[in-house]
Amino acid sequence: MLKNDTDVIAAIATAPGRGGVGVVRLSGMVDLNAFFVGLLARPALSPRCATFCSFLDDQGEVIDQGIALYFSNPHSFTGENVLELQGHGGMVVLDRLIARCVELGARLARPGEFSERAFLNDKMDLAQAEAIADLIDASSIQGARSAVRSMQGEFSVLICALVERLIELRIHVEAAIDFPEEEIDFLADERLLKNLQALVSDLRNVLSRAQQGSLLRDGMTVVLVGKPNVGKSSLLNALAGNEAAIVNPTAGTTRDVLRERILLDGMPLNVVDTAGLRETEDEVELEGVRRAWLEIEKADLVMLVADATETDEPDLRAIWPEYFERFPHVDQSVMVVLNKIDRSGHSPGLVEGRDRTFAISAKEKIGVAGLTQYLQRSVGFNGQCEGLFLARRRHLDALQKALELVLEGNRQLEIAGAGELLAEDLRQAQQQLAGITGQFTSDDLLGRIFSSFCIGK
Ligand SMILES: Nc1nc2c(ncn2[C@@H]2O[C@H](COP(=O)(O)OP(=O)(O)OP(=O)(O)O)[C@@H](O)[C@H]2O)c(=O)[nH]1
Ligand SMILES: [Mg+2]
Structure with missing residues (x-):
């Protein structure tokens, strides 16, 4: 576990730039007397009351005036003593205020350090802390709604319920293994099999909701490639609805x-x-082509755009042999967009008898609208976001691994009646799921997760 440290941390919590209000936030386990006296010239503040104050420098000069809010531990975001100073949102004034806090003994907070402390003090689990960062970064209403659901703990509740079920199964299996003198026929135990199957089906359900949610967070990257001039x-421009490209x-x-x-x-x-x-031969164009290949490697979906008046080869491999030569073992999605059908006479939509080919006129x-729907369908996004929670890649990986482990355990049981192997698979599946909520997560990973948050959160 990361060490709970006792420094008072301080950060500007509002976005940089000009704003009506600018907030400086402080948190620490020690009492915040130095700040009450040195900064606000008050002996104390009543918890959870808004107090209008002057914020003073070391000479008693007023840096700014505003509202001070004090939350005493454990009733605060971090679970520590927290002081929030709401002044005016200008860079100079906020910089002076934060410099004064450092003078009085605070240190500048690392990105995500407030959330990290909230996590370490059990104010929230890891998935909830991640959901806060995802809510801040959400790029759509649907994404923001799903992030709120995860932040409120809906995702964590489901994960914890799965962990509980795994624990029950483990107790059942391990208790049976502990009595080797009795011949145990695991397979004959219908309750065990039924519970295992129910667990598999619930894991699948949570995974699929998380997959949808992760699309709301990360979306997909589509790279448009093809010969020059194909469109x-x-x-x-047609997809973006503006003339972004020449x-x-x-x-x-x-x-x-x-x-x-x-x-x-x-x-x-x-x-x-x-x-x-x-x-x-053109050096600049050559560099452009080199960069195009780099983008191809990183894409979730490669769209090979082809001119409908020139191409009538039905097989993707024959249309684009260079790609398959470079990446002989592709598991990337590749499709053909047959463009300029206004001149070729093809009907719009999926082309019959052709490999993953969609006809349009850009x-x-x-x-074009049909193509975007096809894209959504092909990644399994159904546009419904009721009941989704914003999930991250690492959540999906953990759920996927847990599912595979439970399936493998089930298989071991069915072919070999091997209770020990099942027990071990269930143990590892539990660890995978516990990693989502942070009950079983390495310091290194925690450090990486929190450091990607913004400063002041
Ligand atoms: N008739 C017709 N012309 C099109 C269509 N899409 C693009 N074009 C024309 O094809 C030409 C090339 O279009 P671009 O979009 O610049 O093609 P590109 O593939 O980006 O070309 P490069 O950047 O040179 O590789 C332009 O004159 C477009 O107006 C289409 O659907 N129908
Ligand atoms: Mg172009």
Whole structure:
């Protein structure tokens, strides 16, 4: 576990820049007397009362005036004594205020240190702390709603219920193993099998809700690639609904990598436009092509844009052999977007008899809405966000591993009647799930998680 440290930490909690109000926040286990007396010229503050004060420097000069709020432990966000100073939101005034706090013995808080202390003091579990950071970063209403659900603990409650079920199963199995003199037929124990199966089905259900939620958080990255002039930049513009990229009949127009973030029913879609892939002597274009390949490697989905008037090859591998030569063992999603159907006469939509091919006209905006729906469907996002909670990659990994372990245990039981192996799988599955709420998480990982939060949170 991370060490609970006793310093008083201080940070500007409001976003940098100009604002009506600027907040400095302090937290520490020690009493905050130095701050009451030296900063506010008061012997004490009543907890949970707003007090209008002058904030003073070491000479007694007024730095600012505002509201001071005091929360005594454990009734605060961090579970420690917390002082919040609400002054005016200017950079100089807030910098002076924070410098004064440091003079009085506080140290500057690391990013996420308030949340870290709240976690260490059991004010919230790890998934809830992460949900606060995700709420701050949410890019859509749906994402924000799901983050609130996780922050309020709905996700954690489900995870804890799964952990409880695992514990019960472990007790059952391990108690049976502990009496080796009795011949135990695990398979004959219908209750055990039934409970295992019910657990698998519940794990699957939570995993699928978490997967949907994680799409609201991270969305997907789609990279548009293809030969010059096929209409990649036109497609980026059609998807984004604005003229973000330059479109021109000259082949080799786009040389840099261009990114646009679009929301599809709350799911962020990061669309990346790239330079047309071709052999070239031009140094700048060559660099563009090199960068395009780098983007391809990182994408969740690669959209090969092709000109419908030129391509009638049904097989993806034949249309784009270079890709399959570079990445012979792909498990990446690749699809073809057949563009310019206003000139070829194809109907918009999925093309029958062709491998993962969708026909559109980017210029005339035919089939583009259908393409976005197809994208959502292909990642399993149904646009419904009732009951979703914002989940992170690490939550999905843990749920996935727990599910695999339980399935493996079940298999061991069915083929070999091996109770010991089942017990071990269940133990590891429990550890995986406990890692989500932070009951079983390494210091190193905790450090990494909290350091990605913003300062003052
Ligand atoms: N008729 C028709 N023309 C299109 C369509 N989409 C794009 N074009 C035209 O094709 C030309 C190239 O379009 P771009 O979007 O610049 O193509 P690109 O693939 O980004 O090209 P590079 O950046 O050079 O690799 C432009 O003249 C577009 O107007 C379409 O759906 N129908
Ligand atoms: Mg272009």
